[in-house]
Amino acid sequence: MAQETFVVEEINPKHGFARVRPEAGTGLLHTALYPDPEFTQAPPFQLRKGDRVTGLRRGQTVAEVAWLTRVEPPWEEVERVAELLALLERWEIRIPHEARVLAEHAWRDSKEDPLRDELQAQLPTFFDLEGAHPFEDPTLLDRLSAAMQPYLPGFAIQPVQGQPAVRVEPGAVEVQAGVGSWDVPQPTFAPMIAEVNARLAAAGAPVRWVPTREDWMLAPPALAALLQKHGLLESAALPG
Structure with missing residues (x-):
């Protein structure tokens, strides 16, 4: 044929x-x-x-x-993406793709999302979803402690032996784990994230752990609001 x-x-x-x-x-x-x-x-x-x-x-x-x-994406869509890229550059986030290319991905409901992928690569996340399930990730608490040092010097977090809890330093504050599941682990860690965010706020730090659909991302709240406005950060109804 x-x-x-x-x-x-x-x-x-x-x-x-x-x-x-x-x-x-x-x-x-x-x-x-x-x-x-x-x-x-x-x-x-x-x-x-x-x-x-x-x-x-x-x-x-x-x-x-x-x-x-292929017909070109509407000029308004290209302009919208170009403005977003300019705003992201103010946060020192540089996306190595042209606005027209990203606009076409959005306009054509692409099954790939290079803009979201690049943001996830440049902004720290709490889970290492590609490496290990959060319940089996031995480096999770160490990564959290290391990420907090620039904002909370001396911060440390360790599991409490024999209890579903963690101890947060300084102050030896014990935080009980929430009730999560293998398929939805976020509620397990939500109380701990809430404690960390409270400390960041008290210290006047510019960043927070912002809840996303499956994880948390470490970002300035204003940047998170910008990403949410443009549909790039799917927020979750979780504490923290």
């Missing part, structure tokens, strides 16, 4: 399909909203109205879709 050229006429993100029109013909056919990466080297973007693609017609559907040309 020969490849044909099609133009995307409409998309239906809710149901995961698009309608395309043969460039040399009439009628509408269905295809998947995201072209199969097996047949295209393009990023995992969804189709948008006006894109030109190639594919194989199979009945009323089109398979093996690959882009010929």
Whole structure:
């Protein structure tokens, strides 16, 4: 079967399909909203109205879709991202991607998120989710102690032998663990994070452990608010 050229006429993100029109013909056919990466080297973007693609017609559907040309993201979206990158630079966070590239990822609901990935690489997190589950991470408390030294000199935190608790220095303050689970471990650590954040506030430190969807991130509250405003930091309803 020969490849044909099609133009995307409409998309239906809710149901995961698009309608395309043969460039040399009439009628509408269905295809998947995201072209199969097996047949295209393009990023995992969804189709948008006006894109030109190639594919194989199979009945009323089109398979093996690959882009010929993609419509540009709206200029307002590119400007929004450019302004965000400029604001992040004030916090000494530099993203090695052009605003247009990041805008296209956002506008096309990309299955990749290079902006979020870069932020996570540059801002410290509490868990090491790629390394070990928090309940099995022997370095978790040591990492927390080390991260706090610039803001709380002499800070130390150790487990209390035989109890679901930690001892925080200075002051030998014991903090009981919350009730979490293997699948949702955050509540276990929330009381401890709340204690640490209270100490950061009392010391006038510029940062806090800000709750995200699956973790905490060490960042200035104003930066966290900026990231939340732009949908880059999914907050969680957790203490701390």
